[in-house]
Amino acid sequence: xxxxxxSSVHMTPIARTYAFEELELxxxxxxxxxxxxxxxxxxxxxxxxHNPVHMDAAYAAATIFKERVAHGMLSAGIMSGLFxxxxxxxxxxxxxxxxxxxxxxxxxxxxxxxCEVISKMPGKNLVVFKTECRVGEKVVVEGEATLxxxxxxxVSADSAANQ
Amino acid sequence: xxxxxxSSVHMTPIARTYAFEELELxxxxxxxxxxxxxxxxxxxxxxxxHNPVHMDAAYAAATIFKERVAHGMLSAGIMSGLFxxxxxxxxxxxxxxxxxxxxxxxxxxxxxxxCEVISKMPGKNLVVFKTECRVGEKVVVEGEATLxxxxxxxVSADSAANQ
Numbered sequence: 001x002x003x004x005x006x007s008s009v010h011m012t013p014i015a016r017t018y019a020f021e022e023l024e025l026x027x028x029x030x031x032x033x034x035x036x037x038x039x040x041x042x043x044x045x046x047x048x049x050h051n052p053v054h055m056d057a058a059y060a061a062a063t064i065f066k067e068r069v070a071h072g073m074l075s076a077g078i079m080s081g082l083f084x085x086x087x088x089x090x091x092x093x094x095x096x097x098x099x100x101x102x103x104x105x106x107x108x109x110x111x112x113x114x115c116e117v118i119s120k121m122p123g124k125n126l127v128v129f130k131t132e133c134r135v136g137e138k139v140v141v142e143g144e145a146t147l148x149x150x151x152x153x154x155v156s157a158d159s160a161a162n163q
Numbered sequence: 164x165x166x167x168x169x170s171s172v173h174m175t176p177i178a179r180t181y182a183f184e185e186l187e188l189x190x191x192x193x194x195x196x197x198x199x200x201x202x203x204x205x206x207x208x209x210x211x212x213h214n215p216v217h218m219d220a221a222y223a224a225a226t227i228f229k230e231r232v233a234h235g236m237l238s239a240g241i242m243s244g245l246f247x248x249x250x251x252x253x254x255x256x257x258x259x260x261x262x263x264x265x266x267x268x269x270x271x272x273x274x275x276x277x278c279e280v281i282s283k284m285p286g287k288n289l290v291v292f293k294t295e296c297r298v299g300e301k302v303v304v305e306g307e308a309t310l311x312x313x314x315x316x317x318v319s320a321d322s323a324a325n326q
Contacts, residue, residue: 031211039209046205047240048196051247053254063254072257073243077210077236084214084234091216091226094235097262 017089019152020125023117029087030114033078035070037107043074069104075133075141079113087115088127088149095126098143109135115145125149180252182315183288186280192250193277196241198233200270206237232267238296238304242276250278251290251312258289261306272298278308288312 033039044050052059053069060068076099083092105111115129127149133141196202207213215222216232223231239262246255268274278292290312296304 033211042205042209043240046202046209046237047244048194049240049244049247051253054247059253071240071243071247072260073236073240074209076260077206077212077234077240080234080236081210081212084212084217090214090222094264096264097235097239099260099262101257101259 017091018087018149019154020120020122020127020149021152023088023120023127023149025117025120027087028114028116029082030112031078031082031086032110032112034110035074035105035107037068039074040068040070040107043071043077047071047073065104065106067106069106070109072099072101072141075105075111075113078111079115079131079133079141080145082113082115083129083145083147088147091150092127093148094145095148096144096146097131098145100142101140102142103135103138103140105133105135105140111135111140118144125151180254181250181312182317183283183285183290183312184315186251186283186290186312188280188283190250191277191279192245193275194241194245194249195273195275197273198237198268198270200231202237203231203233203270206234206240210234210236228267228269230269232269233272235262235264235304238268238274238276241274242278242294242296242304243308245276245278246292246308246310251310254313256311257308258311259307259309260294261308263305264303265305266298266301266303268296268298268303274298274303281307288314 040054044054049071053063054071057068112134114132117127118130119128125148127147129145131143131145132139203217207217212234216226217234220231275297277295280290281293282291288311290310292308294306294308295302
């Protein structure tokens with residue numbers, strides 16, 4: 001993180017687990033990360049994708065991107081970190097995610113990942129989020145996510161069990 | 164990789180870049196990786212998701228998963244590595260991906276990521292793949308991907324430029 005990371009949860013700034021009943025339509029969370037060459041190399045190693053457009057500046061210079069670009073799934077992974085750490089936080093279960101890759105992310109770009117609650121299905125405890133990664137004003141990845149979020153009684157019981 | 168990785172491209176075993184015209188309906192590629200605790204920790208660091216269900220065995224023991232689980236996006240990232248390295252390989256542009264997370268992936272699980280060409284849109288050079296990650300016979304992540312794949316003339320020119 002080291003000065004490159006800013007996390008913020010709109011409405012409630014304290015990291016915690018949100019229960020289904022506590023999530024409101026329009027509620028958002030966001031975080032920012034500056035993408036480094038080391039990030040791209042670490043992602044390439046762990047996901048086994050050493051495509052030269054990510055790894056090799058000379059190769060990338062001859063492509064439409066002109067320089068090395070980050071893996072699309074790196075932005076998606078940073079987006080998913082919002083769910084895991086901030087909103088809803090630990091305990092929520094990732095059910096689905098759609099991703100549309102709109103523009104490249106390059107070394108030094110400051111990526112802003114943002115999610116917003118857009119619908120709730122009370123019978124199923126499912127919450128749908130609009131998800132978006134931007135670099136400046138440009139949307140680089142957009143989509144929707146569905147998470148299964150425990151009810152308040154369950155979250156309270158789990159918190160007690162994990163203390 | 165070190166003995167934990169097997170990559171295979173059905174129909175043509177040599178790593179290269181496939182042009183749009185060379186991709187056939189039903190063509191597949193797959194690879195296998197055993198998911199380690201180190202993989203989960205590296206992914207957590209690069210994507211900034213230290214949710215305790217991934218990181219903390221004692222916490223995870225009290226969840227429905229009973230033990231630490233990999234980030235869903237780690238499987239998705241390994242899936243996307245197939246596109247970047249094997250089929251279509253370097254030069255293809257990731258346009259979209261849908262993901263449905265069906266079951267957890269745990270430490271020691273051997274993940275098989277597989278893609279299959281299911282449709283081609285010649286006017287737009289878009290190729291749609293069915294994507295699937297399995298552990299044994301269980302599907303853990305499924306979805307569809309759309310990639311923009313250059314035509315043969317363009318791939319040949321790029322190969323020459325990058326030699």
